Amino acid sequence: MQQQKLGLWLLTALVVGNMVGSGIFMLPRSLAEAASPLGVIFAWLLTGAGVLMTALVFGNLAIRKPELNGGPQIYAKELFPKGSNISILSGFMSSWGYWIGNFAGNVAIITTFASYLSTFFPILTSKQTLFAIGSLDVKLGNLLTFAVCTALLWGMHFIILRGIEDAGKLNFLATAAKVLGFFLFIVIALFAFEKSNIGSLVAPRYDEAGHSIGLLGQINNAAVSTLWAFIGVESAIVFASRARKQADVKRATILGLLIALAIYIGISVLVMGVLPQKELIQSEKPLVDAIVAILGPSGGYILAGLGLISLLGSTLGWVLLSAEVPYQAAKQGLFIPAFLKENKKRVPSFSLVLSNGLAQIFIFSTVSNSMSAAFDFVIYIATLAYLVPYFIASVFQLKLTLTGETYKGAARGRMIDGIVAVLATIYSIWVIIAGTADIKTFMLGVVLLLSGIFFYPQVKKAAQQTEEKQKMSA
Template sequence: MPAADTTDAAEPVPPSPADETPASIRPKGFGLAAATALVMGNIIGGGIFALPATVAPYGTISLLAFLVLSMGAVLLALLFGKLARRSPVTGGLYVYPRDAFGEFAGFLSAWSYWTMTWVSIAALAVATVGYADVLLPLGDNKVLQAAVAMAALWLPAAANFAGTRWVGGVQIVSTILKFVPLLLVSTVGLFFIDTDNFGPFNASGESVPGALAASAALLLYSFLGVESAAMSAGEVRDPERTVGRASVLGTLGSALVYLLGMVAVFGLVPHGELAESGAPFADAVDAMAGGHWGGTLIAAVAVASMVGCLNGWILMSAQMPYAAARDGLFPAPFARVGKGGVPGFGVLACAVLGTLLIALNYTAGPDTTFRVLVLITTFTGCVPYLLSAAAQLYWLAQGSRERVRPAGLARDLIVAVLSFAFSFWLIAGAGYAAVYQGVLFLFAGIPVYVWLRGRPAG
């Protein structure tokens, strides 16, 4: 590798049990195309289809927040690409803090990320209902709405039980299915924009910095998945090169679709209507094409997109605890792998926990879960980002003692510092309630760590 690659400056860490996975058990089914599709498929889903209405109450400042968020997401993609060159194994955001700071840091990262995945999956399944209602009106029937949300969760869970090759294939198909129509609608929709629909720049009543941070914290949900290739590095061919490329390409492609889509939706749907919309993209297409046929078509694409996104996220939900369980830092059943190369217990646990949250949503009230869960995922998702950035800073400090090119060290240092600051800023923007609830989720894992570490060996 070139001398500028400072992540290789320190002595490599001996492989842990999580790194020593036989190829016959963990088939590597993801090339660059599938890995990029996995990243894009996990990013583009509920975010692009549901969040325009969620951030509309902040005004068009949320478009500025999106631009800031896009730059931060690219920084994270670069960070994970560099870290994956050093540790090209499954469970990346757990492995990086573990190698740098020890088992407890690795466990906290794994627990926080795992919490984020199944909470995020529940929120995305709930968001699917709004577009399913356009195709098959569900009315106010909570039983039917819950059934649709659970079907959106369990169908991709079944695909995961079939193996990673099926997951990769589904990701490519679903990514193409949603990317092409979304890009077409977003670009054509720009010609139908009415500037009066955008509404005020800052409609929240908060300060500009406060509104910017708060809307960015919500919008982060739309970029969760930037780490997907790093998390599944053990299933990626030539991960030292492929993970970084797939992460950046997938993030840039998603950001382009998001930018066009957000601008089109804000310009096509009047601000007041957008803030109350359950299917903002369908409403935008109806405004552009007239009638309801266009909205029905985009609703079908949205449902397919969200189910495809859930397909990839369910895989992610099993990868982190799998890696930690191989090291004895998660309950042993999470390390069990089926014939298809997927940790089946991890998939099952995620689906069951997501089902419980879906049931809570439709028994506790109509609008009590989605926004709350989105903000909790911001906190629980950013904790592994922070720890991974800190791990990179640690390795750079170790590598700075070696003979490395100053330009390469400075470049990697800037990426790591900005990634850390970006993650910290998003946590602050999530608000007191989300941070409080997220900390409770995080601390709930400490007794699990104590039990795992304290039990007698063997």
């Protein structure tokens, strides 16, 4: 039975495919609002360097701890004595945060789909007020957007329930369309680039009180948004058990990161050179608006159509991933046992239902916010949730270098990996601080993470039963 079959390029394709999703469609607008053109470029480079350190951590751990291949959350329990309460708790909380990031991130993709669908159905952006609920005026566009997002979420749900294999085939076709769409955009935008649209490279940005934000402040504001675009950099390590060579996991992670970074910087800069800054900041679908500015409505329809196909595939993948994470964690005794339930097609049905049910709650944000505002809100929550396992992986790498475990006779490699782990840890802490500057978002993120405590007794009991079974089988 062949187990290790994924080579370097297949692993790289997984990394790039999972990273390059909804962010590329909406982030040009978010970044233009948060920072000047120079601030946007520096934010990408800074985030790319920070994520590179995290990617190196994942790659090092894949080589030095090949038996720990369940994803970044697995490292949390390894920080403490095996079977201890703190080991189980940290493993569960890390998995909980990672799960929240998955289903919240899926909502970001779904709201992006609705935004691009409005190219064909402008009524989705209608400001007509239908009725009021207290102080909230429910607008026609928002209500229709909510209906579209809900239909997409549960449509993907039932497709996946019919079998993961069929969902995978649809996802493959959508990925091919995504690559074609980006190539089309880059070629056309290169010919239409106008430096005058960018304006001043250090144009000021202002906070809600009207105070000017300096370049460093702009970079800080853009940091969390740019990090969202790199969520998925850990994909190769999730599939490490299927890799032909463990060294390929590290190479694929780094190569995939560099490819994605080149795509992100290229498209961000090109959009800024096609659309004037004021127009870009107001755009609900910046890539489509950029193509329309060049080719007219027909170009916008083509790119919007490709974007919709791409986002359908991304939605499939993220819905499946959001159900798979707690399912796999439960198999390791790090999550609520109910998440182990499967249907006849071996799909984690309970996990799928609950993950999508919680995602539905996030979708309610589209009723009171525009699609772009909903996207910004959700990616902040999702990114902060992802930073928990990213931070823990960096600390675990640091622990290995301090104790010398797996580094016998490799003093130089131990020192280099230690420096990488320190930089990755510092970067994770910095982004967490930058992302929690808004107290409302911070408090909601904390509540979502701490809510897992209520379920810890069930997890602890299941973990103890799993350990007893392992002892008996041994």
